[in-house]
Amino acid sequence: MKNLTIIAAAFFISSTVFSQELDLGIKLGSNFASISDAQQGSSSRTGFQAGAFAGIKFSEKTAIQLDVLYSQQGAAFDASDFELSYVNLPLVFKYYLAGGLHLQAGPQFGILVDDNVKELYTEVVEAQSSDVSGIIGVGYDLPFGLRVDGRYNFGFTDVLKDISGKNSVVTLAVGFSFL
Numbered sequence: 001m002k003n004l005t006i007i008a009a010a011f012f013i014s015s016t017v018f019s020q021e022l023d024l025g026i027k028l029g030s031n032f033a034s035i036s037d038a039q040q041g042s043s044s045r046t047g048f049q050a051g052a053f054a055g056i057k058f059s060e061k062t063a064i065q066l067d068v069l070y071s072q073q074g075a076a077f078d079a080s081d082f083e084l085s086y087v088n089l090p091l092v093f094k095y096y097l098a099g100g101l102h103l104q105a106g107p108q109f110g111i112l113v114d115d116n117v118k119e120l121y122t123e124v125v126e127a128q129s130s131d132v133s134g135i136i137g138v139g140y141d142l143p144f145g146l147r148v149d150g151r152y153n154f155g156f157t158d159v160l161k162d163i164s165g166k167n168s169v170v171t172l173a174v175g176f177s178f179l
Contacts, residue, residue: 103137137152
C-alpha cells in the first residue's frame with residue numbers, strides 16, 4: 001500500500017510539470033456487476049460508482065489517467081443481493097484514435113470498504129479485503145469538458161477467501177473535466 005501511495009504522489013507531483021496537459025475532474029456512473037463462477041440463480045447487480053480522476057496527456061495519441069472511485073459491486077441471487085463496496089484505483093492508459101475517441105486499458109486496485117457476506121452466510125465466509133482487476137474500455141471526450149466512457153472490469157483475485165469467484169463489472173460513466 002505504501003508503494004501505491006508513493007506512486008500516486010509522484011504522479012500528481014510530476015503532473016505540475018505538464019500543467020497544460022493536466023486533466024482533473026469528477027465522474028459518476030452505473031455498474032452492472034456479477035461474480036464469475038457463481039452458482040446458478042445469480043444475475044447482475046446494478047450499483048453506482050462516483051469519484052474523481054486526474055490524467056496527463058503526453059501527446060495527441062497517448063494519455064494516462066488515475067481514478068479514485070467508490071464502487072458498488074457484487075451479484076444478485078434468488079434470495080438476496082451479495083453486496084460489495086470498494087474504493088477502486090484504476091490506472092488506465094488511453095490511446096486516442098480520432099478526435100476525442102479513445103481506447104483504455106490498465107490495472108485496477110480495489111480496497112473493500114463494506115460487504116454483507118456475514119449477514120448472508122451462516123457458515124464462516126469472509127470477503128477478501130482487496131481486489132486486483134484488469135480494465136478495458138472505450139471513451140469519448142466531448143466539448144466543454146464533458147466525457148463518457150464504458151469499461152469492462154475483469155477480476156484477477158477471488159472475492160471470497162477459499163471460494164472461487166471473481167468480480168466482473170461493466171461500467172457506463174459520465175464525467176466533467178475542470179481543466
